[in-house]
Amino acid sequence: MIPSWTLILFRSLAVTVFVSMLALVSWPALSQSLPVHVDPDARDDLFSAGEIPALRFLTTDDFPPFNYTDAGGRLVGFHVDLANAICVRLSARCTIQAWPWDRVQDALADNQGDALLAGLDINETSAARFDFSRIYMQLPARFVVRRADAAGFDASAVAGSIAVAANTPHAELAATAYPSAEIVDFPSEFAALEALSAGEVDLVFADAARASFWLNENPDCCSFAGEAYFRPDIFGDGLAVAVPAGLDNVRVAINWALVRLQREGRLDELYLRWFPVSFY
Numbered sequence: 001m002i003p004s005w006t007l008i009l010f011r012s013l014a015v016t017v018f019v020s021m022l023a024l025v026s027w028p029a030l031s032q033s034l035p036v037h038v039d040p041d042a043r044d045d046l047f048s049a050g051e052i053p054a055l056r057f058l059t060t061d062d063f064p065p066f067n068y069t070d071a072g073g074r075l076v077g078f079h080v081d082l083a084n085a086i087c088v089r090l091s092a093r094c095t096i097q098a099w100p101w102d103r104v105q106d107a108l109a110d111n112q113g114d115a116l117l118a119g120l121d122i123n124e125t126s127a128a129r130f131d132f133s134r135i136y137m138q139l140p141a142r143f144v145v146r147r148a149d150a151a152g153f154d155a156s157a158v159a160g161s162i163a164v165a166a167n168t169p170h171a172e173l174a175a176t177a178y179p180s181a182e183i184v185d186f187p188s189e190f191a192a193l194e195a196l197s198a199g200e201v202d203l204v205f206a207d208a209a210r211a212s213f214w215l216n217e218n219p220d221c222c223s224f225a226g227e228a229y230f231r232p233d234i235f236g237d238g239l240a241v242a243v244p245a246g247l248d249n250v251r252v253a254i255n256w257a258l259v260r261l262q263r264e265g266r267l268d269e270l271y272l273r274w275f276p277v278s279f280y
Contacts, residue, residue, distance in 0.1 A: 047256040052249065054093040057083040058113035061098040065213070065274045067118060069098070078274040079117040082136070085266050089257040105129070108242060114250050116242040130242040133254045136267065138238035140228035141170050142208035142279060144193060146221065149203070153225035160202035163192035169234045174205045190214055197221045207235070208279035215277045228280050 059067040059079055067077040075098050087094030099107050101118070108116045109129055120126055145153055158178050164171035166185035175183045186192040189206040193214045196204050204211070208228060215222060232238070243251045261267045271278075 047252050050091055052090050052092045052253045054095070055083075055087050055090070055115060055250070055253075056113040057094065057096045058104050058108055058116045059083070059096060059098055059118045060101045060104055062101060063119055067098070078270055079119075081270050081273070082267075083115075083117055085261055085270065086254060086257040089260055089266075090253055092253075108244060111244055114243065114247065115254060119239060120242045122237060122240070126242070129245060131245050131247065131251050133241035133243070133251055134258050135238040135240050136258055137271075138230060138232075139235055140208045140230045140280065141173070141205060141235060142211055142228055143225045144196060144204040144206060144211050144215070144222050145202075145225040146196065146199075147223050150223045150225045155226040158203070161200075163195050163201040163204045165189045165192060165206065168207075170205050170207065173229075173231070173234060193218075193222070209275075212275055212277045212279040219277070224277075224279070
């Protein structure tokens with residue numbers, strides 16, 4: 001799942017940045033290649049639709065565009081749509097309740113919900129308390145450059161100044177991979193991207209999902225360049241649904257639904273809706 005450092009940084013900044021991006025949900029999706037969110041050929045879990053009559057999803061409201069409260073006070077986001085899609089595929093009644101981030105794990109452990117969709121990090125502590133579904137979204141790193149520099153970008157010849165969020169694996173990897181480049185630390189990815197826009201640095205190496213949010217707002221300035229960097233050992237395995245430990249029927253049902261949502265194109269639809277600038 002998402003490493004803890006990512007969630008702390010992201011939750012503290014994402015709401016502020018996303019306020020001006022609420023129109024995202026109605027934007028047309030840009031032409032893009034789609035990721036394989038869940039292996040459609042994965043071994044089938046033994047499950048029959050109707051075995052789970054109802055699902056109680058827990059989430060938070062501070063993690064846009066995954067889960068947040070919009071200007072009308074509604075709980076919306078990729079995770080909210082995904083929870084509803086899972087319930088529809090399982091023919092299950094669906095409830096989705098938002099909790100504060102610092103209380104939602106305890107709520108799940110206390111069986112106040114059946115599943116958590118909020119970007120919970122998989123680590124020794126969480127793995128001891130919860131079980132997890134299949135990964136439904138990976139979170140790679142990407143380079144971002146000014147549009148004029150995108151066509152000739154060559155990752156093997158990167159030089160100049162690389163902006164990074166300080167004290168992150170992205171900063172460490174950039175320094176290791178490009179020792180001759182100047183690594184410029186910023187307090188956040190968003191600050192690094194603003195510096196790129198202002199011409200203060202040559203390129204940014206960042207979490208691709210967060211960079212995509214910013215690029216939605218600044219399409220004329222900058223773009224992704226090169227390929228996505230998938231390093232689960234550094235950036236985490238990706239996003240999965242957490243369930244109380246031992247609640248195997250719910251975990252199996254969610255896995256069953258995720259595979260079918262991938263096969264049927266529903267995961268692609270949700271991805272295109274919430275991420276019109278693809279981060280893959």
